[in-house]
Amino acid sequence: MSRTRSVASSTHGVNRRTVLAAAGAVSVSAGVGYALRPSDSQAATATEAAAAEGPVAVSRQAAPAGLAPFTRGTTLDTVSVPVGTGGYRRLGPGGYLRLGEGPAWQRVVRTELAEPRSARAARRTTMAAFVQFTDLHLTDVQHPLRLEYMRSADRHAWRPHEALSVQGATSLVERINALRGAPVTGSPLHFVMTTGDNTDNNAHSELEWFMKVMSGGRMTPNTGDPRHYEGVQNSGLPLYWQPDSATRDSDKQHGFPHIEGFLAAAIREVRSPGLNLPWYSTVGNHDSLPLGCYASHSDPFLTDFAVGGKKLMDLPTARSKALQDQIRSSDDPRGIGFRELIQAHARDLRSVTPDENRAPFTRADYLKAHLDPAYAGAGPVGHGYSTANLDSGTQYYTFRISDDVIGISIDTTDPGGHYQGSIGAAQLRWLNRTLQEHKDSYAVVFSHHTSESMTNTHRDPAHPDEQRHDGADVVALLSGHRNVLAWVNGHIHRNVITAHAAPDDRSFWEISTASHIDFPQLARVIELVDNNDGTISLFTTMVESAAPNRTDYADLSQTGLAALYRELSFNAPGARMDLSGDAGDRNVELVLKKG
Template sequence: MSRLRSAATSTAGVDRRTALTAAAAVSLAAGVGFALRPTDSEAATAATGRTPVVRSRPAAAAPLAPVPTGTTLATVSTPHGSGYRRLADGPGWHRVVRTELAKPKVGRDKRRHALAAFVQFTDLHLQDVQHPLRLEYLRASRKDVWRPQEALTVPGAVSLVERVNALRGAPATGAPLQFVMATGDNTDNNARCELDWFMKVMSGGRITPDTGDPGRYEGVQNSGLSLYWQPESTAGDGDKALGFPHLDGFLAAATREVRSPGLNLPWYSTVGNHDALPLGIYGAHGDPYLAEAAVGGKKLFSVSAADAKKLQDSIWGGRDPKGAGYRDFLKSHARGMRSVTADESRAMYTPAEYLRAHLDLAHRGHGPVGHGYSLANLHAGTQYYAFRIAGDVIGISLDTTDAGGHYQGSVGTAQLKWLERTLQGNKGSYVIVFSHHTSDSMTNTRPDPGRPGETRHTGAELVTLLCRHANVLAWVNGHKHENEITPHRNSAGGSFWEISTASHIDHPHLARIIELVDNKDGTISLFTTLIESAAPARTDFTDFSQTGLASLYRELAFNAPGAKTNLAGTSADRNAELVLKKG
């Protein structure tokens, strides 16, 4: 019998109380917002021009004092020493004014009026590190494919929630924060247990990031293989040779119960490729062999460097979108697999189960019910929607994943037409667009098996569409695990900013606050400010508390062999003021 039933139970169906709550015009807690009828939703219907599905907290009525405390304006975790480098508090990152799309005017700081303020999480990649379908063994070909910090994704994410809960206002304007948007890859391996952990991290609850045998860790970090960091072994390995510590008790600490307070703000969810596809790569939900392998009792721990490179090249080249080659790869290495404890909670979840988990009242937190998704999405089989951020600002969450497989994205014609109608129907509102993929990573135009005759559209096409609408201010996304802010402009003068934020699994482990202000001089400013988790920068190797593990998570990530060193981006991609002409 499966050890973990909560995820399977929460995604199997929506109870009558949940359905009635999601279907009615229910007022949430004071100051939080409203969930409107799914039939009024812009989420999945062909109707246009109506008020979007949910309303977040109101923005401040007047400018307030800036609140840089708790952000990277004040301090940033900074490495010291050589070899395996320890982290400590360092100087903050200054704010850069970006003028590519409009010239800022003097005195705007005294005139400006706050319109909206929110937080973006992205690429949390909450991981079941003992899952049988994981690809750790590709490290034989590329060092950065497996990360030593992966067992600590849950306490790391909870510490990020704690950081947001401790903020007392937006850093540039002091306006109250209205909501958090998670822009995809919230889970890592499309596993039900990971989905359950994500919902509890965001809305609150107790999480045990452990699957299989409840009394014994069964992953690569006690395998005895020198390919991986073996924290509790006295034997050498490739990571210890680089200075990684010996930590008795690490694995028991990494798999024990974690408690999340849940966000004290409403939160919304955008789907990413790791949420929608097994391993974030394969359109393989219908493959019975892989479905059984996910919950079964065999796991592959190592392969030759040549075999690892062959599979890695197939993944990067997108040559096996349905996972048939991966299935054959596992079959060919069956005799080299090790026995592990089977666990049904590791099963792949479907798009419908993803929606049901969000609609489950057990994961309501501070709302809204469905976290942007509605019963209309469930009935139509879609994962895109619109919502009212403030009186004159709407948010649009897109589904840029391609069910045909591969980690790069695109959108189908039906969604593109829906987006056009939604923009046309809300000309009187400013628009912030959210997605998982960036414009330059939307290059995958494989047909969606569920809509085989539908054309898929690239990021370049989406940029062209958004530039035609003067009310679009920003496109906020993740996917690349790198801070990057890009100005977009067309020949007719249409323009917007694309704001891409680093992940919370690869160093530097960041989220981003975004503030929208009217400068009352014909310009709009978007302020972007990065935040780290609440865990101290300095790590104590003897501290296995929940907070201590979150600190260790960040430091291990900084030192991960093969990790990219440019993911923080330039100073202009971090804390910035992005100026636009008022449309």
């Protein structure tokens, strides 16, 4: 019997872990999956899951036959492009962003792993359609642990638009809610997966904002003094853009505007509608480690400094460069050198208002937030994580995407410290066992790190005798299973798609997607289809946020700030202009032989 059935042909689209109050039978999923316990890697029954985690939201109902592609709001329709040349790009006396609606990105067919057959579009059936978010980096810009001062050595170490990350992410949610179907097949979109670095600095404040952006709610992106902003952007230091003042800072010298009331607007309440799709969560290094790189949850110095009333805002270039080199080298995974630097510059610290909400969150805190019914949104309860994860202290799981496809979310962060990734031996064995147990289902693997960025094998302090495995080991394992279709990840803030070929048609595509903190701030729609000719195609389509191209500096509404988020990110000094990748990394058809 074929493993592939069309998701679009289902008439109910109900999660396998359906709510007990519904008809009582366990229905086939047409979208939102159910988390399988990491301890047994088997499907939970409706009774077991409901008892452990409560009701799970039902996914969108599948549309009837005759689905039409939905490209409006995607880069198959139009793409925001810069117009003209020069420094800070503005248009007209009102200070409008010089971004315009450019031509769409065309679809590219990639054939490294299989040759496409003619007339396949008429034969194809949909297996699944979902959206990937990655690297939202929701940022508490007033947090004492931030490394803004490294900008004296690296212009891109601080971004002028970071104060608007919550407004920008909410605009992305609004865009996904407006999509009425998948761009190629017209299939319903079944869920959103966010592949890590959801927060920027492992702070409780940022975790709350992330959960509310995704599930809906009101939030105030402000910590410390509730009355006004306290940070580098009203410090008077010319190293940073001072939007509200007439200070001739280094960014204004490059054309950045004076915007009266910007900081007050940036810390006003934001309202997110929440995704109208179920969503799942994968953890990244910025979610797991203070500053995204230090294994220091047991270090009272960092915690006390995070919640305390002192903040370093300025550092000589040589010291900044030395700290940056030390972080990149991974020689100080526990942040001892960082502590010494702060202590050496005690006289340079500025006073800010202390705030307990800035404390680092632990792995258990992250899991509890996802399991909190207040953040259920469109479901599922736990967003992939279960009480079994909480009991075992793990952050990996598998879930049913559709009748014939499972999703596997793995944790590639290294508890031993450093921003690059790896995977522990126990989790690698679990991944291998899970793929074997579900050999009759296709599999999509999700992680934060890419295969090439999994180069960090610091030992986990909680498991010092356990071997850590790099990206090559994960590629080798995935290549040993015929059912793996794709490995979807982020971390590198750039669109890159890599073909991994192995003997006996054991091949898969690695799909890495750009961040939402750096321009062009994209998400990706991924559609899996059976061509019914011995091949499978994975279609990926890039999506921008709902923020307008044009900005008006007098418009400091939530929508106006989301537009400014894009403008400022495009103009950020030191920002790379190649993060959208090549044509073959964006809107593509990726062809595979059927395993």
